[in-house]
Amino acid sequence: MPVEWQPVQQSRTHELVLRSIEERVFAGELRAGDRLPPERELAPVLGVSRSALREALRVLETIGVLVAQPGRGPDAGARIVRNPDDALGRLLRLHFALGSYSLHDVLEARVVLERSSFEGAACHAPDEDLDEAEELVAGMAEPGIGVSAFNDLDTRFHVLIARSSGNALTSTLTSAVRESVRPLVLRALEAADDWPATARALNAEHRTLLTLVREGSGPEAADLVEWHIRGLHGTLVEGPTGPAAP
Amino acid sequence: MPVEWQPVQQSRTHELVLRSIEERVFAGELRAGDRLPPERELAPVLGVSRSALREALRVLETIGVLVAQPGRGPDAGARIVRNPDDALGRLLRLHFALGSYSLHDVLEARVVLERSSFEGAACHAPDEDLDEAEELVAGMAEPGIGVSAFNDLDTRFHVLIARSSGNALTSTLTSAVRESVRPLVLRALEAADDWPATARALNAEHRTLLTLVREGSGPEAADLVEWHIRGLHGTLVEGPTGPAAP
DNA sequence: CGGAGCATGTGGTCGGACCACAGAGCCGGC
DNA sequence: GCCGGCTCTGTGGTCCGACCACATGCTCCG
Numbered sequence: 417m418p419v420e421w422q423p424v425q426q427s428r429t430h431e432l433v434l435r436s437i438e439e440r441v442f443a444g445e446l447r448a449g450d451r452l453p454p455e456r457e458l459a460p461v462l463g464v465s466r467s468a469l470r471e472a473l474r475v476l477e478t479i480g481v482l483v484a485q486p487g488r489g490p491d492a493g494a495r496i497v498r499n500p501d502d503a504l505g506r507l508l509r510l511h512f513a514l515g516s517y518s519l520h521d522v523l524e525a526r527v528v529l530e531r532s533s534f535e536g537a538a539c540h541a542p543d544e545d546l547d548e549a550e551e552l553v554a555g556m557a558e559p560g561i562g563v564s565a566f567n568d569l570d571t572r573f574h575v576l577i578a579r580s581s582g583n584a585l586t587s588t589l590t591s592a593v594r595e596s597v598r599p600l601v602l603r604a605l606e607a608a609d610d611w612p613a614t615a616r617a618l619n620a621e622h623r624t625l626l627t628l629v630r631e632g633s634g635p636e637a638a639d640l641v642e643w644h645i646r647g648l649h650g651t652l653v654e655g656p657t658g659p660a661a662p
Numbered sequence: 663m664p665v666e667w668q669p670v671q672q673s674r675t676h677e678l679v680l681r682s683i684e685e686r687v688f689a690g691e692l693r694a695g696d697r698l699p700p701e702r703e704l705a706p707v708l709g710v711s712r713s714a715l716r717e718a719l720r721v722l723e724t725i726g727v728l729v730a731q732p733g734r735g736p737d738a739g740a741r742i743v744r745n746p747d748d749a750l751g752r753l754l755r756l757h758f759a760l761g762s763y764s765l766h767d768v769l770e771a772r773v774v775l776e777r778s779s780f781e782g783a784a785c786h787a788p789d790e791d792l793d794e795a796e797e798l799v800a801g802m803a804e805p806g807i808g809v810s811a812f813n814d815l816d817t818r819f820h821v822l823i824a825r826s827s828g829n830a831l832t833s834t835l836t837s838a839v840r841e842s843v844r845p846l847v848l849r850a851l852e853a854a855d856d857w858p859a860t861a862r863a864l865n866a867e868h869r870t871l872l873t874l875v876r877e878g879s880g881p882e883a884a885d886l887v888e889w890h891i892r893g894l895h896g897t898l899v900e901g902p903t904g905p906a907a908p
Numbered sequence: 909c910g911g912a913g914c915a916t917g918t919g920g921t922c923g924g925a926c927c928a929c930a931g932a933g934c935c936g937g938c
Numbered sequence: 939g940c941c942g943g944c945t946c947t948g949t950g951g952t953c954c955g956a957c958c959a960c961a962t963g964c965t966c967c968g
Contacts, residue, residue: 674919674920674921675920675921676920676921710921710922711921711922711923712922712923713920713921713922713923714920714921714922717920731929731930732928732929732930733928733929733930733931734929734930734931734932735930735931735932736931737930737931738929738930738931
């Protein structure tokens with residue numbers, strides 16, 4: 417039984433370079449912290465021009481597995497790193513803006529991920545993280561807080577809980593998904609009829625959430641955060657997500 | 663209250679270009695299907711060299727929001743598209759290989775995402791998708807099927823269910839997460855003591871899953887798929903994920 | 909001994925040139 | 939008039955060589 421025809425991959429040189437470096441990563445020969453040879457050395461070794469190599473490096477940089485620094489010394493050059501959050505965030509933001517995902521999709525994904533985050537956090541969140549979360553909640557309760565500042569703190573609160581759940585992957589995903597709807601949340605908060613009352617209501621939920629997490633009530637926290645998210649998303653509407661809406 | 667100091671972003675030119683294009687996307691001026699001006703025109707308009715512009719385009723291409731085709735005609739040039747799956751897959755694969763995420767993290771994420779997928783599929787999966795899933799299950803039940811072919815079909819089965827759940831985002835995430843552990847699953851299956859028996863057991867689970875989805879038993883399907891995934895991951899071990907293990 | 913200045917090496921950028929490919933249009937044979 | 943091949947043109951892909959900015963390390967002079 418022949419499988420379906422696969423599109424023959426036309427190999428642009430920078431993709432070959434990319435594949436070559438990826439294989440080294442998969443094989444464990446390149447680890448986080450390792451440094452690549454200088455571009456001017458590596459390019460001729462791979463048999464490509466410096467431009468093609470640079471495009472491959474740029475790809476790796478956007479994926480968050482590489483950083484490059486000019487200069488001289490132990491910190492200079494191209495180094496393998498592990499920084500997936502920015503890359504994933506940009507990816508989801510752009511695709512959400514392009515309509516690859518509907519608001520409903522993002523809402524459901526947030527519910528699923530954050531339920532898991534809060535259940536995990538209730539089980540094994542370090543006290544330091546919960547103390548930090550307490551500060552964020554307190555910050556959101558400041559009277560007269562602006563919508564923008566509130567939104568920032570709220571994002572950091574949810575991301576912090578995700579990180580403290582002990583699962584780096586769901587933490588990254590949670591952060592990225594939350595970031596992708598940030599402009600929409602911001603707009604929704606700005607359009608709230610009674611902003612101080614809205615802030616008070618959200619703060620009450622945050623405090624309860626934190627209490628539930630502290631006492632290890634995972635399922636209850638999960639249910640509440642689902643309600644919390646669904647309530648907020650109910651006020652959102654689709655549209656251009658630009659941070660510079662005139 | 664001053665927030666923490668933010669690292670001053672040194673703006674490399676291609677990042678400025680990237681930001682410029684991103685803003686157009688966020689503002690809704692660039693939509694899926696639109697074409698960018700030719701590189702030789704756009705570069706001087708933006709005031710940068712063609713190399714810098716190309717690096718920015720390469721970034722967008724790896725994110726899956728742009729494809730470029732040479733030649734002439736309506737399909738040529740750089741076009742905005744929505745293809746997040748490849749980008750997300752490569753991102754997770756690389757970061758998993760680099761150890762950004764542990765096997766446990768991926769397992770938990772898979773459980774959470776696929777529970778949601780199967781619940782969604784039980785509610786509103788189109789019959790065509792379920793028929794296609796039936797074929798995949800039948801394909802996996804072929805006697806004497808190889809480990810590699812089985813793994814491919816299994817991946818497609820899970821991804822298909824995720825897609826049929828109606829949520830594009832969780833579908834993409836499910837696909838990416840499943841892809842990132844594909845080499846490990848492959849190795850685990852190859853190391854199975856009694857491969858035919860293992861295949862039979864997995865097939866029975868697949869058939870039951872499909873039946874549950876067909877009859878709309880979402881929670882039951884979710885529980886079973888969690889058991890299904892945890893059972894498989896229990897046999898996995900960490901290590902180099904390279905497809906070319908000597 | 910110390911500080912100023914130079915040498916070196918890194919990534920970042922630029923401009924120009926050429927290549928491969930695919931459509932568009934022309935031209936000639938039929 | 940029609941069709942096939944040819945050429946022209948515009949696109950991205952690649953390469954080369956040069957220069958810039960910057961941070962480090964070294965040297966040399968006070």
